[in-house]
Amino acid sequence: MPKETFFNLPEEKRQHFLEIALAEFASHDYANASISRIVAQAGIAKGSFYQYFADKAELYRYLLELGAQQKAQFLATPPPEADMDIFAYLAWLAQAGVQFELAHPQLSQIGYRAVKSGDVPSELMQQARASAYTFFAQLVAQGKTQGSIDAQIDEELAAFIFHTIITELGGYLLSRVEENAADRLADGRSFFDSPAADLFNQTIHILQFGMGAR
Amino acid sequence: MPKETFFNLPEEKRQHFLEIALAEFASHDYANASISRIVAQAGIAKGSFYQYFADKAELYRYLLELGAQQKAQFLATPPPEADMDIFAYLAWLAQAGVQFELAHPQLSQIGYRAVKSGDVPSELMQQARASAYTFFAQLVAQGKTQGSIDAQIDEELAAFIFHTIITELGGYLLSRVEENAADRLADGRSFFDSPAADLFNQTIHILQFGMGAR
DNA sequence: CCCTGATGTGACTGGTCAGTCATATGACCT
């Protein structure tokens, strides 16, 4: 957590600094992100940075936390209905993931890098990863009781597949329909009219049929 | 490609150097791998390294190339039968991938890092990535003519799913049955007796049912 | 025994980095 001095900064200056730090960590991995570059770009002295943050790691953790908060907010907007079909829920989750990636590409990049490529092997990350897995595993268990997932399928394995596809799908779809990404960003719902929507639905259907009771 | 002097080195010394370089690049990403550490560990002078390689990038490219050769060799052993069912072929590919990971964990690590996490954005890597995609896309096209894949499924999308699952599955399975990995390594075929084999088959079946003609 | 060409060597250069610290600035109170 940043020091008090950071929060005492005028709102505008703090936001400006965060934007620059975000850009730096989005375009370089942890080892290559440079505090020297950040402060130069933000127009503050090196020493000032160390009045705000204990060290580089603290800034990084703070950015990750901001990202997690933003994403949690994204995923919380329409509260999941209790006994929704889990594939519908999965579709909703994946779609929200894409929306998040469109709305916060830098945060997405930082988060993606944090989970992939053994940067940050801190307990914190291991823990986040594990809880994502158990979340999906619970989803699978629910799917089994609903009868929409074959009871013989290994729950952890199915969770792994969900997690993997959800993690990678957004980036893939965006890379396929890059050109007018900004347009779709303007109106959230328009994503479903985009050419990506069909690909999106196909993916969910493949999982649905693939895991459905035989 | 290394300089001639490198190949003039006595076999033993060259191998020893490569082992150390491999370990370094497997445990650090490109930016953090250190030539200074490598030469110190290998017991050669910094200057000598630069008699063998033009620069750090050349060593890295060489290691990647060695990895690609080894993997190609792994995937070439039983020549794919002409009109094998493509899911059987996919299963074989994935299994060969796991075998490779067991046999050459360091090469796997380096290769994985190279494709993930925008290290090495050199044309070379983009190209390798693209050719992997078209390879899978062709496989999907073949599956459609065989009737084992629904004609309505987007070929590129299916290729993406194949590629993603194949890439991640090995690591996941190995992480789930870590304890006696070394045992299975001893005899290649014994993988199919391992507890991972069932998970493995389930995965292929999910894709098979998921993509099968409706 | 010396010459020559290939190979080995490690101190050195110039660069970047994270983090520190003595000093300066400014705000607010008395």
Add this chain to the structure above:
DNA sequence: AGGTCATATGACTGACCAGTCACATCAGGG
């Protein structure tokens, strides 16, 4: 005007890095 406290500053330290280069070593031929 003086005093006190929080904050700002950037030169500096020590560390590491990739890559260089003048020099040492060694092998084999004449």
